Amino acid sequence: MVWLKGLTLNDQYRRVIWRCNAKYSGKAAGCKTPHVTEEEVKAAFVRVVNKLIGNRAMLLADLREIQQTYSGTDELSQHLHELDEHLNAEAEAVQELIAWNARVAQNQDDYNAAYDAAVSCYEATKAEREKVTVDIRQRGIRRREFERFITELEKLPEAVSEFDDALWGNLVEYVTVGKDKTMAFTLIGGTEMKA
Numbered sequence: 001m002v003w004l005k006g007l008t009l010n011d012q013y014r015r016v017i018w019r020c021n022a023k024y025s026g027k028a029a030g031c032k033t034p035h036v037t038e039e040e041v042k043a044a045f046v047r048v049v050n051k052l053i054g055n056r057a058m059l060l061a062d063l064r065e066i067q068q069t070y071s072g073t074d075e076l077s078q079h080l081h082e083l084d085e086h087l088n089a090e091a092e093a094v095q096e097l098i099a100w101n102a103r104v105a106q107n108q109d110d111y112n113a114a115y116d117a118a119v120s121c122y123e124a125t126k127a128e129r130e131k132v133t134v135d136i137r138q139r140g141i142r143r144r145e146f147e148r149f150i151t152e153l154e155k156l157p158e159a160v161s162e163f164d165d166a167l168w169g170n171l172v173e174y175v176t177v178g179k180d181k182t183m184a185f186t187l188i189g190g191t192e193m194k195a
Contacts, residue, residue: 015037015038015039016037016038017035017036017037017038018035018036018037018038018041018177019033019035019036020033020177032179033177033178033179034177034179034181036177036181036183040181040183041175041183042163043163044175044183044185044195045163045168045172045185045195046160046161046162046163047195048185048193048194048195049156049160049167049171050159050160051193052153052156052171052187052193053156053157053158053159053160056153056156059153059191060150060153060154063146063149063150063153063189063191064150066146066189067143067146067147067150070139070140070142070143070146071139071143073136073139073140076132076135076136076139077136079132080129080132080133080136083125083128083129083132084129086125087122087125087126087129090118090121090122090125091122093118094115094118094119094122097111097114097115097118098115101115142189145188145189146188146189148170148188149170149171149187149188149189149191152167152170152171170188171187171188172185172186172187172188173186173187173188173190174186182194182195183195
């Protein structure tokens with residue numbers, strides 16, 4: 001669910017609240033999650049950061065180990081190179097079929113079947129190449145996320161007493177609020193911590 005930020009209307013008691021965007025959708029099964037105040041979210045974040053600090057050494061070791069799984073792209077790069085070679089050969093085969101059909105009279109049903117098979121093979125290799133390219137890119141993104149998270153975790157002081165916008169931006173991917181207002185913070189890199 002997407003959470004929307006809003007202000008209460010009374011100036012004297014003005015406060016920022018967050019609520020689910022489906023809260024008042026008119027559906028019978030509308031979101032049952034209560035709204036939370038910005039102060040509640042910030043206080044929960046401070047608790048999570050202090051838990052992080054308490055588990056820093058173990059968490060850093062785990063994160064570095066996980067980060068290694070995103071670092072190695074040599075096998076994927078080699079596979080990408082092999083796919084490029086296959087694509088070139090398959091494109092050449094399609095061009096040869098077209099040239100042969102232009103030079104030699106032949107059964108067009110047989111030609112069309114051979115052409116469709118060659119193009120289908122090319123398209124399958126092209127799709128696999130795109131998937132490998134996306135995998136390499138995603139690994140790079142995740143690796144950089146882990147690096148950023150590890151750097152921020154290493155820089156944390158011994159304890160945090162107040163909310164910090166920059167720290168929030170560098171650590172939090174999203175927050176899930178439960179029906180009982182419990183909050184689970186999903187941090188950059190995928191680590192989840194309950195407040």
